[in-house]
Amino acid sequence: PGTYPRGGGVHLRLWAAERLAEHSGAASLTGTWLQRYARALGTKVGPDVDLHSLPPVTGLLKLGRGCAVESEVDLSGHWLDGDRLQIGAVKVGAGAVVGTRSVLFPGSRVGKRAEIAPGSAVRGHVPTGQSWAGSPAVKLGKAKRDLPKERPPRARHWRAMYGATGLALSLLPVLAAGPALLVVRAFVPADAGLGAAVRGALFALAPATVAFGLTYAAAVLVCVRLLGLGLRTGTFPSHGRVGWQAWTVTQLMDLSRQTLFPLYAGLVTPVWMRLLGMRVGRDAEVSTVLALPSLTTVGDGAFLADDTLTAPYELGGGWVRIGRAEIGRRAFLGNSGMTALGRSVPDDGLVGVLSATPKKAKQGSSYLGLPPVRLPRAACDADRSRTYAPPARLRWARALVELCRIVPVFCSAALVVGVVAALCAAAEHGLWLAFLLSGVVLLAAGLLGCALSVAAKWLLVGRHRPGEHPLWCGYVWRGELVDTFVEMLAVPWLAGAVPGTPVLHAWLRGLGARIGRGVWCESYWLPETDLVTLGDAATVNRGCVLQTHLFHDRILRTDTVILREGATLGPGGIVLPGSELGAKATLGPASLVMAGESVPAGTRWLGNPIEAWRP
Structure with a gap:
């Protein structure tokens, strides 16, 4: 811990370590493998910890017994403040819960049994047993998450199941590559020289790429639909069937946003989401949303911008709580906006960039920030034929442009061949x-x-x-x-x-x-x-x-x-x-x-x- 010059030796070593972690595949670890990786880095991980976010490469992290760190929490413990690199240790006390997409500043400490709401930015010390929220996080009162007080037992076979699932998820591209390689084999004779093999691979490039994408999409689709069976609202042990299902579906949805990126933010996205089990209304616009599809409803004409998060599960005390989320008709959820379980963006409502949906919101209301603050907003009087009700010719024109998204995918495959x-x-x-x-x-x-x-x-x-x-x-x-x-x-x-x-x-x-x-x-x-x-x-x-x-x-x-x-x-x-x-x-x-x-x-x-x- 300390303060160091930007571009100095310490900064260079930290940057190199983070790049090494990314390129070695460590940044993609999930499940029990993530805890093993954290310990290997020097992180002190207590028993019964639920860790769903990447640990810092510095190892300057301590996780107390039975604490829970939800997904996409920034535990890095460093940042560049101008020309100075600030590095500090981060501590999460026993039984504490850190909500998804929160940031823990260098030197921050979350006390025992404390609760940090999703999207919060924590600096300094959060006392024992308190609930904090917002950016910057402030005290809300006593921590009182509605979860059973007694921690459920953790069977070893569920720990093994999480580890095996994490390994299986990392092998999904290998599975999808199988049919693609079979297509290439049909174009490349077994006794072909290098030049003939390259020519055959280039001829096979388009069908092989399509085969890879279809296989990957089919695998995600089948897994999400099967795992959605029996996935219901309520409170369940995190190391149990329903908890494992919710975690695995979330991982699959996140992987899909990366590998199948051309399917998102387009006309085909609502169709893809419906296939995955999400209820999506007519003329909805959906971008790279992360959701539990079977528990998410998107109304007619709604708009979900990039990197939105709906109906995430909540962790704590060895339990996972699962609920529904709803985006109302003609509602708007901005970039990196969040709708927690049990909440809904109202009809004609707006939740802005990097903002959370409030517990109760009236129709047509608008909110921004963490915690969300209501904002005045005047309705825009735009040409509906260019916004909500386009003619058929514009739909066909957009479809043709979006079909061209396969071109950069072919280019990437060509680079592989090269x-x-x-x-x-x-x-x-x-x-x-x-x-x-x-x-x-x-x-x-x-x-x-x-x-x-x-x-x-x-x-x-x-x-x-x-x-x-x-x-x-x-x-x-x-x-x-x-x-x-x-x-x-x-x-x-x-x-x-x-x-x-x-x-x-x-x-x-x-x-x-x-x-x-x-x-x-x-x-x-x-x-x-x-x-x-x-x-x-x-x-x-x-x-x-x-x-x-x-x-x-x-x-x-x-x-x-x-x-x-x-x-x-x-x-x-x-x-x-x-x-x-x-x-x-x-x-x-x-x-x-x-x-x-x-x-x-x-x-x-x-x-x-x-x-x-x-x-």
Whole structure:
């Protein structure tokens, strides 16, 4: 623990350790394997712990007996505060519960039997037996989660089941590769030379890629539907049948968002969700939602933006509580918005970016922040033929554009063929040569993938400018197609592996972002890159989104996001369109800057939405 210079030896070693963890597959571990990995890193893990989030590579984490850490909790214990790296230990006391998507600051301590609500940002010490919520987290009262007081017994066979399931989930791509390889075999003779084999593989590329995608989708579909049988609301042992089912379905849905990314945020997404068991109304728009499908209802004309979370399970005391979530008719759930079990976004209601759905909300009401605060909102009088009721010709036009999302998938498969061919050619001169050249070959493939995504951006949408665009227009559809090039080509092949480096910055500049000298940017989530300006020495931490657009009322509204010289955006922070951070201004972790806000130079802010940061 301590404070170190950005770009110094400690920072470099920490960055390298995190990249090694990602590329070794450790970041994908689940179930009992995750606890073993945590202990291997040096984390002190007590008995009967439910750990559903990645431990820090530093090992500076202590988990007390019987505590529960839900999914997507930031336990890293470090962040860049300007040009200084802050590292601290994190402690979660015995019997405590940390809700999903929470952030624990370096040096934070959660007392015994305390409860941290989902999406909270915890700094300092949370006393024993208290309930805290919000960003920054504040005291709500005594912890009183409605769960049985006695901890259920944990049978060894369920621990083994979690471990086996985690291993099986990691092998899903191998299962899907089987039919794809059979297709390739039909095009490549057994006695073919390298040149003939490459030609055959290229001819097989399209059908093999389709076979992989269909097999993977079928496997996810069958597993989710079977696991949905008997999955019901109520409270159950976390190490029991229903608890295991809920956990496995959630893991499958998360994997689906990554591998089957082209299926999301399109016309086919509601169909896919219905196949998985979700109740989805007519003309609903669904993006990369994470949900228990059989317990989620989406009303007619509803809109679920990127990375939304609905009906997650809750942990505590060895138990898991499962409930339903509902998104009302023509309701809107913004990027990274959450709807907890038993809650619903009302008809015509809105829950904003990085916000939680309140317990009770009236029809047509709007909320923002953590905890959610009601906001006034005037209804937008837009052309319904371009928002909610498009004619058939626009539906067909959008379908044709979205069909092109298969192109970047084919490009990614072609890169696989190219890499294998290059290494096979090198292996003909010795395996040692193939080994030595493997890094160079993969780097070349990554650079090509990034170049293709840059070319797609400029050919399809050109330069982004501030403005308004209805959902049913070519600009929006082409933008989603560019996102597919980014997510299927640039990110997996290179951009996602080099956060904070000049390589990532060069790629972002190629996409149109204005990035100054000495910038540290760990995020590639700059939706409309031309509208982003990062001044000299600015810092963008992990998990940040420079949100250059909003999409409520089905109108895409784009505007600039500017970070002046030396400004800092903390981990998990989101800056909305039209906002600006002044020179050397600092936004703490899990903070939200509202649209059109200007943060004064040299000031420090924290919260969702932001307020002055008081030590």
